[in-house]
Amino acid sequence: MKRIVFATGNADKMKEIRMILSDLGMEILSMKEAGVDPDIMEDGKTFEENAMIKAETVAKYLPDDIILADDSGLEIDYLNKEPGVYSARYMGEDTSYDIKNKELLRRLEGVPDEKRTARFVCAIAAVFPNGEKEAVRATIEGYIGHEIRGEHGFGYDPIFFVPEYGCSTAELTPEQKNAISHRGKGLRLMRQIMEEK
Numbered sequence: 001m002k003r004i005v006f007a008t009g010n011a012d013k014m015k016e017i018r019m020i021l022s023d024l025g026m027e028i029l030s031m032k033e034a035g036v037d038p039d040i041m042e043d044g045k046t047f048e049e050n051a052m053i054k055a056e057t058v059a060k061y062l063p064d065d066i067i068l069a070d071d072s073g074l075e076i077d078y079l080n081k082e083p084g085v086y087s088a089r090y091m092g093e094d095t096s097y098d099i100k101n102k103e104l105l106r107r108l109e110g111v112p113d114e115k116r117t118a119r120f121v122c123a124i125a126a127v128f129p130n131g132e133k134e135a136v137r138a139t140i141e142g143y144i145g146h147e148i149r150g151e152h153g154f155g156y157d158p159i160f161f162v163p164e165y166g167c168s169t170a171e172l173t174p175e176q177k178n179a180i181s182h183r184g185k186g187l188r189l190m191r192q193i194m195e196e197k
Contacts, residue, residue, distance in 0.1 A: 003027045005034045005062055007054040007069035012154040013183070017068075020178050020187045024194070026066075036061045047071040047085060047123035048135045059127040066129065068190065072122040072182060074156045076144055078115050079107060087156070101148055101159045108144055116143040120160060120169075122182035124190045134193050138185035142169075153177060 004026050006017055014030050021028055031037060040057050044050040054069035073087030083090035083104075091100050108116060119142065125135045140162070148158040150170025157170035162180065169177055178184040 051125035120182040122186040136189040
């Protein structure tokens with residue numbers, strides 16, 4: 001049976017990925033579960049470049065598997081699309097998201113709602129055993145709230161508000177979030193490509 005190996009060590013991401021791709025009928029492993037943990041230099045200038053760097057690196061170790069990788073982040077229009085491709089490394093890789101979220105809220109103090117527009121971006125790259133490569137991009141539009149809210153989700157979810165729900169993505173159930181999220185949309189786009197292969 002074909003396996004999908006996802007180039008991430010993020011347990012929260014793996015939970016989302018397994019939920020969204022569960023009906024593919026394939027084993028879905030993180031790269032660590034597949035016994036691979038390479039040093040990956042994410043030096044791309046775009047989400048797509050970084051996702052492909054991850055997928056290609058892991059594919060060298062596991063040429064018989066379908067390798068998927070994502071690169072995702074938060075773009076805040078008022079802050080010139082920061083933190084962007086540096087979302088995970090914003091203020092340092094080991095800085096907690098609680099601190100990152102508080103700093104972004106501080107930088108947006110006094111900024112009116114109409115200027116707090118933002119989006120989550122997710123690029124998903126795939127390397128197939130035959131050497132073919134694909135990449136897709138998906139987004140979810142919203143705005144940065146004025147406070148940290150919600151217990152679900154992870155990362156920047158507690159400060160990212162979705163207008164149609166009137167709450168942060170951290171206040172949505174995992175099912176609600178996966179239905180509208182950047183990663184959910186991106187994985188569904190990639191799933192269509194995989195089903196056509």
